[in-house]
Amino acid sequence: MSWKRTADVVVIGAGVQGCSIAYNLAKMGVKDIVVLEKGTICSGSTGRCGAGIRAQWGTEMNCRFGLAAVGKFEQLHEELGMDCGLNQSGYLMVAYKDSEFEQLQKSMKLQNSLGINTRVVTYDEAKEICPGLAAEDAVGFTFHDRDGHADPFLTTFAYMEAGKRLGVKFLRFTEATDVKTVAGRVAGIVSSRGDIDAPVVVNAAGGYSQFISKMAGVEIPNFSERHEILITEPVEPGVCPPMLMSFSGNYYIQQRPHGSIIGGCSPEGHPQDYELGNSWDFLEMMSRTFVRLLPRTKGVRVVRQWSGLYNMTPDRQPVLCEADNVKGFFLSCGYSGHGFMFGPISGELLAQLILGQEPWIPIGMLHYSRFERGELLIEPAVV
Amino acid sequence: MAGKNEDIIICRCEEVTLGEIREWIEKGYETFDELKRVLRVGMGPCQGRGCREMILREISAKTKVSVADIHPGTFRPPAKPVKLAVLAKGGDK
DSSP states (O other): OOOOOBOSEEEEOOSHHHHHHHHHHHHTTOOOEEEEOSSSTTOSHHHHSOOEEOOOOSSHHHHHHHHHHHHHHHHHHHHHTSOOOOBOOOEEEEEOSHHHHHHHHHHHHHHHHTTOOOEEEOHHHHHHHSTTOOOTTOOEEEEETTOEEOOHHHHHHHHHHHHHHTTOEEETTOOEEEEEEETTEEEEEEETTEEEEOSEEEEOOGGGHHHHHHHHTOOOOOEEEEEEEEEEOOOOTTSSOSEEEETTTTEEEEEOTTSOEEEEEOOTTOOOSOOOOOOHHHHHHHHHHHHHHOGGGTTOEEEEEEEEEEEEOTTSOOEEEEOSSSBTEEEEEOOTTOHHHHHHHHHHHHHHHHTTOOOSSOOGGGSTHHHHHTOOOOOOOOO | OOGGGGGOEEETTTTEEHHHHHHHHHTTOOSHHHHHHHHOTTOSTTTTTTTHHHHHHHHHHHHOOOGGGSOOOOOOSOSSOEEHHHHHTOOOO
């Protein structure tokens, strides 16, 4: 295949963000789009994530994004022509401290005001929702039944396949090594396989987005933390249908429709070394959480553990904007652990911004300039 | 290749057939890890011990790259499935 020297848009990164942005641009009529991926499709943070999708958030911005994304996921298989593994068994939030339960209820009021029907449930109700649950020490629960999980691989591939049908080119094993700028405008990219000139370049590089930004001369305060996760062998359904999540308990656990149970937690010390290794400490700590919270999993076997990067920002909300000092350079990064679930909506909103339209959910406050101004939108609801 | 082989189960843990594997290789999913992501091959209890070599041979047949030169995909711990209760007891440090 001959090297493509020009494009209308180059997207760096083929995770859910990059694939969703490329698909949405193509759907809106952009003809010549190239997506660069240094590894294989969905090999970065998307493919390593916990797969949850939720509207139970603590800031208005994230509630709006979450609700819109849930709505997208509900019809995504029809739009993209491929099953995305959606399972809407809800998120069951577990609070172990009074202050935490107060925060959950405060968030619930905000959610309710925005059309998200989160409710407080009793321990008995919680056990009906999640039959294997043992949480006598919890002080309260909230539940939203439209939350749940989807398959990150199938969702990303579905965006890619739909994008391909609309003419988007995906280049695997092609690493962006520089971003070219001329007089305050982006001019294209340099990659491990050659240059591509383009008037629009999108940084959707997940855990490596701060490096891509730097190539363009755009400083963002993003950093990447390693988080670990494990999965069990498939067992009978009904052990943990909803996503069980607790901030003070430091866990999220859910059972795939296929039967495997996935669980992760926030690491101690938040390693920021870009290593994607696996630790015994995580395996031991997470296994203790499993058998305490879901005693019937005692005899269930762990088949695999892995890790991935959370691309963090100081307020744990994304950077979704055009750069001030480099026109045509757009950023969709810093999702702080919830990039997969927002992919369907953020891809559409950024495509609108790129085409000079008004994004249908305002995203002005997600510009990275908020960090310099000190106008942080701190999200309390993150594991 | 004869069509009658298409129904043969290659990944027994996840019940994936030769036909499905060939279909997705044909669509450009030409690495073990991409096939794993889209079909779940190698994600079950045996972690690819049963199917990996056969799948690498199928990739080789399509891409004309020798099996020895194809990335075998990522191997992840634990080396064999271990019960949660055993792991929760911890180990000697």
